[in-house]
Every structure is written in C-alpha cells, then in structure tokens.
Amino acid sequence: MSEAPPRKARPGELPPAEVPKKQPSTQEQQWREPQRLQRSQVTITGTADHAHEVTQATRFGQQEGGGTFDFLGNSSQGIEGYFTPKGTTQRLPVSLKDLSGTGRLPNIISTINRNAKQVTAAGEAGAAILHVRLGQFKAQQVAEFIRNGPLIRMPNAGVFKTLIFDCADRALAQGVRFLR
Amino acid sequence: MSIDLIVLPCVKGTARWSDIWHQWVQTLGPFRDCLGERPALCRLGSETPIAEQETLQIDGYYHFVLAAPSTLSLGVESNAGNYDEQGVVEDFGRNLSPEAIAGTVDCWRSAGFCYSLTTMGGRGEHEPELFVALGAAVAETCRGHVIVMNDVFDLGIGVYSAQEFGRAAPRF
Numbered sequence: 001m002s003e004a005p006p007r008k009a010r011p012g013e014l015p016p017a018e019v020p021k022k023q024p025s026t027q028e029q030q031w032r033e034p035q036r037l038q039r040s041q042v043t044i045t046g047t048a049d050h051a052h053e054v055t056q057a058t059r060f061g062q063q064e065g066g067g068t069f070d071f072l073g074n075s076s077q078g079i080e081g082y083f084t085p086k087g088t089t090q091r092l093p094v095s096l097k098d099l100s101g102t103g104r105l106p107n108i109i110s111t112i113n114r115n116a117k118q119v120t121a122a123g124e125a126g127a128a129i130l131h132v133r134l135g136q137f138k139a140q141q142v143a144e145f146i147r148n149g150p151l152i153r154m155p156n157a158g159v160f161k162t163l164i165f166d167c168a169d170r171a172l173a174q175g176v177r178f179l180r
Numbered sequence: 181m182s183i184d185l186i187v188l189p190c191v192k193g194t195a196r197w198s199d200i201w202h203q204w205v206q207t208l209g210p211f212r213d214c215l216g217e218r219p220a221l222c223r224l225g226s227e228t229p230i231a232e233q234e235t236l237q238i239d240g241y242y243h244f245v246l247a248a249p250s251t252l253s254l255g256v257e258s259n260a261g262n263y264d265e266q267g268v269v270e271d272f273g274r275n276l277s278p279e280a281i282a283g284t285v286d287c288w289r290s291a292g293f294c295y296s297l298t299t300m301g302g303r304g305e306h307e308p309e310l311f312v313a314l315g316a317a318v319a320e321t322c323r324g325h326v327i328v329m330n331d332v333f334d335l336g337i338g339v340y341s342a343q344e345f346g347r348a349a350p351r352f
Contacts, residue, residue, distance in 0.1 A: 046302055056301075057181075071302035072300075073302035077225075077251075077300070078224070079300075081302065098183075098330055100330070102272070104271045107268055109262075110257070110262045114184070114296055118224060118241060118253060121223075121224030121225035121241055
C-alpha cells in the first residue's frame with residue numbers, strides 16, 4: 001500500500017467549524033439532551049477491565065443520572081451489558097459504540113444496522129439502548145443527518161428503545177418512535 | 181465498547197467456515213490454544229454449530245464457541261442497501277493512494293458483499309489477539325483488505341492487507 005497525503009474533505013462534507021448557525025426546528029427542539037450530572041455515581045460491575053470501556057459506560061451512566069452498569073463479558077452478544085438506573089431495579093440492555101473514526105456520517109448507518117441485527121439475534125430487540133460516541137461532529141450536524149438521511153427510515157426501527165449520540169458539543173438522545 | 185472491523189473481499193463467493201478456521205489457527209501462533217480443539221461457529225441466537233464445510237451466508241451473523249471466553253462475532257453483509265463502497269473506502273482509506281482506493285473499491289463492488297467482525301466490551305484477556313488474527317485470517321481467505329475504523333491498533337485508521345493487519349498490535 002503506498003502512502004498518500006492527508007485527504008481533503010469530500011464535496012458535501014462539512015467540518016464542524018463550517019456548520020451554519022440555524023434556529024432549531026420544532027422537531028429538533030424535541031430532542032432530549034441527556035442529563036449531564038457529572039457527579040452522578042456510576043458503579044461498574046462485570047468483566048470490563050479496559051479503561052476506555054469503563055469510560056464510555058461511566059459517561060453513559062452519568063448522562064442517565066447515575067446507576068450501575070453491569071458488563072456481560074463472555075456471554076455478551078449484541079450488547080455490552082445492562083444498566084440499572086439509580087433508584088430502580090430495571091435492567092436496560094445497552095450497546096456502546098465508538099464511531100469517532102469516520103469523517104462521513106453516512107458511514108455510521110451500516111454499523112448501527114449491524115448492531116441492530118446483533119441485538120435482535122440476542123433477543124433484546126425493543127428494549128435496547130445504543131450509545132454512540134461521535135465526538136467529531138456537532139449535535140446539529142447529527143440531528144440534521146438523522147432528520148434528512150436514511151437513519152430516520154431505518155429498517156431496524158423498533159430494535160432500539162433509545163439512540164444516544166454523544167457529539168462534540170452535547171449529546172442527543174431520542175426514542176425510536178420519534179425517529180420514524 | 182464494541183469494536184468493529186470490515187473485511188473487503190477480492191473474490192466472489194463467501195468463504196467456508198473450515199477455511200477461515202484453519203487460516204485462523206495458522207495466524208494465531210502462541211494463542212492458538214484459545215480456540216480449543218474444535219472451535220464452533222453458530223448463528224447468532226443459536227447454540228447449534230454450523231457444519232465445518234458450510235459456506236457462510238450473506239446477511240448471516242455468527243458467534244464463536246471457543247476454549248477461551250469470547251465475545252467475537254462475524255457477519256456477512258451485502259453491499260446493496262448497506263454500503264456506499266466509494267464513500268467507505270475514501271473515508272477510512274487514509275493510508276491509500278487514489279489508485280489504491282479505486283482498485284479496492286472495484287474489488288469490493290465486484291464481490292458484492294463484505295465481512296464484519298465485532299468484539300464486544302468486557303472481552304477476555306486474549307481476545308484482542310484473537311480478534312486481530314481472525315481479521316487477518318478472513319482477509320487472507322478472501323484475498324481481501326481489512327478496514328480499521330477506530331484508533332485502537334498501532335496501525336491507525338486505514339485499509340490494510342491481511343499481512344499488514346496480521347502484524348497489528350491491539351491497544352485495547
């Protein structure tokens with residue numbers, strides 16, 4: 001493989017700094033921003049022994065107001081583990097994805113679709129939460145992409161109860177019913 | 181967090197499980213004991229192993245039953261409706277020349293499908309090595325290339341041959 005100079009953005013790709021300011025639409029105003037309770041305590045259990053896994057699970061837990069994240073480990077299929085929100089006995093299946101390597105939002109679709117199939121096969125369809133790290137994009141870019149792109153027509157709608165996109169400036173979360 | 185790889189084949193037709201398995205054993209080196217005597221490949225949601233000579237199915241998703249703990253899964257995905265081949269290779273092929281990007285896209289389009297590999301969070305101690313070897317083995321079997329989409333290997337984000345990826349050091 002031969003070396004090449006760094007690639008410039010393709011036509012149509014907007015680096016975050018070039019995103020035009022725009023008033024949020026009524027639809028966008030309905031997006032729920034997860035609680036940013038940095039002091040919320042998150043307890044990690046299970047077999048997560050790598051720092052970055054704990055980091056994302058902890059961040060997810062903090063955004064949800066605290067609780068316990070239990071990694072499945074060896075038996076995991078489709079999801080990383082279960083989150084029990086503080087003060088409840090619920091066990092919510094959660095999948096954690098880091099898609100911060102892509103420069104093109106359309107390339108997140110195949111990963112989300114793939115995970116949806118894995119979650120379905122694991123018997124967790126309908127209840128799962130997908131937490132996606134997308135720190136290279138601003139929330140407005142992601143919101144517009146979802147609204148105008150294929151994610152809103154995802155054939156796998158009904159698999160994830162909630163999709164959370166952890167963007168450069170804030171996080172977006174939304175129930176799948178809204179995305180349809 | 182889970183980590184995914186995509187393997188872009190350069191041959192038409194999906195691989196047999198036994199071909200991947202034997203290549204995986206060769207690639208693993210000192211970690212081959214993690215596979216056990218008879219590693220099994222099962223469809224996701226099932227614990228029934230597929231036959232060794234069975235060819236992987238497009239749109240099929242599989243998991244492994246190994247001697248060592250495993251969160252690994254393998255999928256075969258049709259390009260149609262899932263991938264913009266040009267957009268994917270241009271996005272992640274940051275180590276490729278424009279000519280190499282064009283050649284890789286042509287190969288992948290011609291095959292019409294790709295393999296996806298996933299390792300889930302909470303993985304076992306040697307799973308990163310199993311994952312690298314599996315990616316290299318699948319790529320070797322289909323004479324293809326591995327797309328690294330996260331900065332979790334010493335290679336960096338890019339598109340690599342089976343031999344290049346097989347030497348990758350995981351950082352997770």
